[in-house]
Amino acid sequence: MPYPFTLPTTSSTPLDAFIGSPSHPSLPLTATTQRSILRDALKKHKRLPPAQQAAHLGVVQDAINGYLPYILGIASAFTSGRIGDEPVVVTNVKQLQTEWRLTLSATLPGREPPRSPLSGVWNDVAFVLQTLAYIQVQQARSQLQILYSSNIPSPERRTAAIGSAMKYLLEANSVHNYILNLHTQDPTSAPLDTVNSTQVALAATALAEATLITVLKDDPYTTAVIQARNKDDKDWMISAPSIPKVRAHLFARLCLCASDHAQRAAASLAPGTGSLDPSLLNYVDDLRRTSRAKAARFLACDAELAGKTGEAIAYLRGARKELGLAPLEQDASKRKGWKGLKQTFAEKREDRKVEKGSDDWGLDAGKLEEARVLEWLEVKWVKMNDTINVQAIPPSEPLMAAMPSGREYHTPKPYTPPQLDASLLARLRAPLDPHQHAFEGDEEDSGDEGVSRNPVVVPGAFPGAATGGSGNTYY
Structure with a gap:
């Protein structure tokens, strides 16, 4: 599942104290007001309980869309002397200094990440866009949460949620790719959150998640396992759950493509690029493992449909090794001992996180949920193979090594940032009132x-x- 990014917060920065505009005197003052609105929205979002933060994401996104045209216009005026088709003169009163909290950096347990002082306009633009990408990922998480709850949604609601989540993740991918092309003043002094290697990794991670969601849309096995553990479900009294045939080979290649994207993200976040949060590094590795395990599971389904039950079981066992799980015991229909009790407790704890909407559910990139599906299928097929087919189970290593190549599904569109309207830009030519002050926000500027x-x-x-x-x- 998408990574639960934490939205950063920023300091109070009067842009009109750093930037002047002889041609458009009201531009720095209005930009300061819009930045204060964004700062207030981020601080209020951080103080909300996790269950209420999803509903507040739209407020923060509106504040970002209100501030982006101004700060991008100022940056464009510094670079080219124009905003759109209109000439705009912007001068530096002094070097712009802003502060943003680094939410991807590793910190001591129990401590908040520090604020990092940033110089220049483009660094501020990069963090605003980074926050927008985090919001898109969080909105995708809120859409996918209903798919893993105990209440099975209707097919129409499921399709709508998956389509919305896919759109949000592709937008996040486009935003991260846009940040790569920003004109940062000094790449060596850029913070860890916005350096090129981090942006490449986050863009690849969002694309991998969007590719896996494409498979989730037509994956009946995940839904069947969720329905099987729902205590309130009574459909089994009427008829056994029907598993429709899937395009298993195509889905396997899509999952392998997602694994390739996750591998590229892991390479960009390799040790030596900085002190990143270990949970993000573990998440990217789990995403790669989960993608390959899903691919092996779909190849197992393809083999089982062809009557090769032994080969299908070998693929499932190879998928469990890919996830780093121990082989199932001989009688896996009943979990026994401390290991079975521990596994059951971990699954129930994850279910409670999903029901409560905790901010750390799905931190394993769906690894636990995929392990449930693999266990459900292996128990079912091993029992069938022992009583009916009696086929030999080959070793899984040669099958995992001979998996096909990945296939790309999405073609992300480039991100188009909002721009200042020509009529609004004309009103910014108005001279400043000596008694007029920018809105500085309702929230205190505390650390x-x-x-x-x-x-x-x-x-x-x-x-x-x-x-x-x-x-x-x-x-």
């Missing part, structure tokens, strides 16, 4: 956005006494 702004009651103090968050009260 820790998670600190509550409610007064702290001192234990043992006089009733009614309270203090702020500074902790400098004497009693």
